[in-house]
Amino acid sequence: MKRRTKIAAVSFATGLLIAAGTAGAAVASGAAIHHPQREAASLTGTAELYRSAGDDITFSFDAHLAAQDTRNPRKAMGTFRFSHYLHGDGAWAEAKVDCLVTGGKVAVVSGVITDSDLPGAKGKRVGVTVHDLGRHDRLGYSWAGVGSPTDTADLPPCVSSAPFEKVKPGTGDFRVVPWNPAL
Structure with missing residues (x-):
């Protein structure tokens, strides 16, 4: 059971690092990150x-x-x-x-x-x-x-x-x- 928990935790952490790296690369490349605009x-x-x-x-x-x-x-x-x-x-x-x-x-x-x-x-x-x-x-x-x-x-x-x-x-x-x- 401990081995499954460790594998799941490593998989989750890897996913977070990939997502963070992708977002960081987008910012570094000048790609626009869209935030919802408040209505007027x-x-x-x-x-x-x-x-x-x-x-x-x-x-x-x-x-x-x-x-x-x-x-x-x-x-x-x-x-x-x-x-x-x-x-x-x-x-x-x-x-x-x-x-x-x-x-x-x-x-x-x-x-x-x-x-x-x-x-x-x-x-x-x-x-x-x-x-x-x-x-x-x-x-x-x-x-x-x-x-x-x-x-x-x-x-x-x-x-x-x-x-x-x-x-x-x-x-x-x-x-x-x-x-x-x-x-």
Whole structure:
């Protein structure tokens, strides 16, 4: 049994030395070693908003800007979803991301509604702002001043309101990856 253990250990060590030698030779020869690039920006996570009247409001995000697109936030991809119900009445919508800009712990994402049970919402662009504050995240949305996502006619990409809403304690897990374009 000891002999098998020694043979296995020698074989394993030899394999490690070969792998290390190959990697060292690649570096010495100038061959590029590829490290995965961090994406240029992202906004992910889900939270419920706090309302004293008991409204059930949820926002979920899966928005990403690839590293190669760092100069163009309009190339962001992904989706976000939101819903608002009070006493059984309300609606939900899902939007396809068309712009994402982040700075520090703040993100502004916009998208065009692709699916919803809110009459007149499909095809409308909406924007949402998130402030990633750990357990005290905040959120704002483009229809704050007009009352409904259906009333955001001609909204440009990456436009929203200040993050004035509070996230319900224990529900926020938003994560913002800051955008750092070379200026």
